[in-house]
Amino acid sequence: MTDSPVFREPLHVGRPNIGSRARLTERLEGALDRLYLTNGPLVREFEERLAEVAGVDHCVAVCNATIGLQVAAKAAGIRGGDEVIVPAFTWVATAAALDWIGIVPVFCDADETTGNIDWTKVEALIGPRTRGIMGVHVFGRPCEVDELEEIAGRHGLPLLFDSAHAIGCTYKGRPVGGFGTAEVYSFHATKFVNSFEGGAIVTRDAEFAERCRELRNFGITSAGEIRSGGTNAKMNEAAAAMGLTSLEVMDSLMEANRINHGRYEKGLDGLPGVWVRGQAEGERANHQYLVIEIDAAVAGIHRDEVHTALIAQNVLSRRYFHPSCHQVEPYLSDPARHAPHPLPHAEALAERVLALPTGTTVGPSEIDQVCDIIRRCVSARTPAR
């Protein structure tokens, strides 16, 4: 006998937000009327708005964050064969962006609580070929920025942040986006602020921004000369139209996510071995990812079994991030090069985390039902106390 799932329609992680369709259509019509389809006035406007959000003077919009990370790395003077220290616990794009242009990602372990790069382990990884450090604000929780800036400064290394998850968040009350040499946002369709596909490099450094602009456009300078090898990383006008429209509702989306976060916390409260990952105390968080951890030794059930049970009920949870980056190719086959030290916390996190549906399409009763499914999974396994 097959029971019908709790949810008739699937509940997704990362359902796109569109904002006002009328505003989007108006912007798209404007681009069509102007016959200006890429890298035009809407992109400039999006860059201005993003610079405001990041609290910086310079923003360079790009076609996606992966290419944005490459442009930022090149603009920071990092070349093929150089090593960059990156966290092992992140989406694989952080490392792949570098690897794809011949830069060697060297993985650092995670801090178990924050999920971010463990800054206390960074220095031990710095060697003769190290040319940069890249932090990731995992699930929007800011890295230990001050400590990383101090280490990078002392070693004369550029510090880049993959801020794909972290627009709208703060570190010590200042917006994420203004730290290190530069930060890179993602506006992929599944991000809570999206531009269909897109990204942006934000920085306080005018010269750095200028280099990024050149590299984004085949290495062509503002004077129209080709100075260096570049790529095509330009954002198009349709993407900027969506980005601007999406940005207009950013605050209300953050509020909806925050309320959902509280509802999940309440719904799973007291369940042994299961907890909702928190955000930094006193900081503004976008809560775009609702991630729980399941400690199998306490809960009596492994994360993967809960994941399977949720999927059977049409709750399309995601194992973000599993496996840890150093456990996938091409890095797995060459641990001496990519993961010279043990990475127990990144591996443990990769076994425990599970992203659950949130956002404006997920209501309180749905959250209660998702929590109920998880409760039933765990209660079936944990001995009565």
Ligand SMILES: Cc1ncc(COP(=O)(O)O)c(C=O)c1O
């Ligand atoms: C941490 C992280 N870095 C980089 C990226 C890549 O972003 P994009 O899809 O815009 O290239 C993502 C995308 O999901 C991500 O989660």
